[in-house]
Amino acid sequence: MIFPLEELIEYNENMYEITSAASRRSYQLSMLKDPEIEENDGKVVSLAARQVFTKEVEFRLEE
Secondary structure: OOHHHHHHHHOOHHHEEEEEEHHHHHHHHHOOOOOHHOOOOOOOOHHHHOOOOOOOOOOOOOO
């Protein structure tokens, strides 16, 4: 999967929140040098977006 376009189109929540979550997750993945990055052809952002959209990784807002 390159980028989860269907999930992006169907997403009805706050777009800024999920974009921020995917951005932070991509940073985490790159810093950890996660082996799943290579399985995703080195595409860190699309991997992070997929994880967030499919709820493989959950996020929450801090107050």
